Amino acid sequence: xxxxxxxxxxxGVSVLLSExxxxxxxxxxxxxxxxxLEAASTxxxxxxxxxxxxxxxxxxxxxxxGLALTYTVTLVHLVTFQDATCNPTxxxxxxxxxxxxxxxxxxxxxxQFAAAVASQxxxxxxxxxxxxxxxxxxxxxxxxxFDPLGGTLLEAAVVELACAFVFQAACMHxxxxxxxxxxxxxxxxxTAAVYAGGEIxxxxxxxxxxxxxxxxxxxxxxxEYCFVYWLGPxxxxxxCILLFxxxxxxxxxxxxxxLDVPAIQKKKTQ
Numbered sequence: 001x002x003x004x005x006x007x008x009x010x011x012g013v014s015v016l017l018s019e020x021x022x023x024x025x026x027x028x029x030x031x032x033x034x035x036x037l038e039a040a041s042t043x044x045x046x047x048x049x050x051x052x053x054x055x056x057x058x059x060x061x062x063x064x065x066g067l068a069l070t071y072t073v074t075l076v077h078l079v080t081f082q083d084a085t086c087n088p089t090x091x092x093x094x095x096x097x098x099x100x101x102x103x104x105x106x107x108x109x110x111x112q113f114a115a116a117v118a119s120q121x122x123x124x125x126x127x128x129x130x131x132x133x134x135x136x137x138x139x140x141x142x143x144x145x146f147d148p149l150g151g152t153l154l155e156a157a158v159v160e161l162a163c164a165f166v167f168q169a170a171c172m173h174x175x176x177x178x179x180x181x182x183x184x185x186x187x188x189x190x191t192a193a194v195y196a197g198g199e200i201x202x203x204x205x206x207x208x209x210x211x212x213x214x215x216x217x218x219x220x221x222x223x224e225y226c227f228v229y230w231l232g233p234x235x236x237x238x239x240c241i242l243l244f245x246x247x248x249x250x251x252x253x254x255x256x257x258x259l260d261v262p263a264i265q266k267k268k269t270q
Contacts, residue, residue: 002132002133003055003059003132003133003134003135004055004059004061004065006131006132006135007051007052007054007055007059007132007134009131010051010126010131011048011051011052011073014043014044014047014048014051014122015044015048015076015080017044018040018041018043018044018047018080019040019080021036021039021040021043022036022037022040022041022080022082024036025037025040034083034084034108035107035108035111037081037082037083037084038084038085038086038108038111038112038115039111039112039114039115040084040115041077041080041081041082041084041086042084042086042111042112042115042116042119042208043115043116043118043119043122044077044080044081045077045081045086045206045209046115046116046119046120046208046209046212046213047119047122047123048073048077049204049209049212049213050119050120050123050212050213051123052069052070052073053202053213054127054134054135054138055069055134056198058134058137058138059134063195067191067194067195070190070191070194071187071188071190071191074186074187074190074191075183075184075187078183078186078187079183085108086112086206086208086209087112087206087207087208087209088109088112088207088208089164089206089207089233089234089237091105091108091109091112092105092109092234093237093241109208112208113208113211115208116208116209116211116212117212119212120212120216124143127139127143144218145214145216145217145218146217146218146219147217147218147219147220148201148202148214148217148219149200149201149202149219149220149228150199150200150201151200151201153220153224153227153228155200155201156200156201156228156232157201157227157228157231157232158232159197159200159201159203159232160197160201160203160204160205160228160229160232160233160236161232161233161235161236161239162197162236163193163196163197163201163203163204163205163233163236164205164232164233164234164235164236164237164240165236165237165239165240166189166193167189167190167193167205167236168236168237168240168241169240169244170185170186170189171186172240172241172244173244174186193205201228201229201232202214204229204233205232205233205236206233207229207230207233207234210225210228210229210230211229214229215229
């Protein structure tokens, strides 16, 4: 089990490095600080997910260990991300709600993708050190990633849509819980989604995370991955918002979920 502790150390170093960047960002005005927070947190999310994916693919962890790691790492993300969302759909949603300009959202999304690419180089440099057997094994294949889909393209897209729908619904209604339970609830939702859909699509439901972790894998074309990992989550988020803020209030005469709901941001890890 030495490889497990090595991977935990890699996860810890990735979080620490990102936290140092977030700490340095405090000296900047808030209008600029959010961009550094977004880049650092997206970098952390992608780095940790790369390592967790490698553990899942190469080490064949027991289910209990895998779920415990997913839950714990998600908690760490939720606690450390501050105002960052690490998700392009959240940036686009803020534009639709009028809380962020299109230009600001565009800059955030570009930074998210830049951080996602940077994480690929970072984890490759870490793996090249051969710190554990699974790192050496992955290095021997030139860090190649193989087909991440365990079903058809349509099945995988539906899973991503469903996971994004459930996660969005959780974020929209988590404010109803005691504040101390909110991060645990979101972490539990993410863990359940990974357990339910991981075998079919990887249960990523985050376009920028999928771009970093799944798109480099062989087995499918770029457009096919876009269909699964970009279109699926976007449709999931849109359908969730329409259901809870438009359709249900229209049918039952209730109020919509307010725009000032202090929902936990859309942060996701595997």
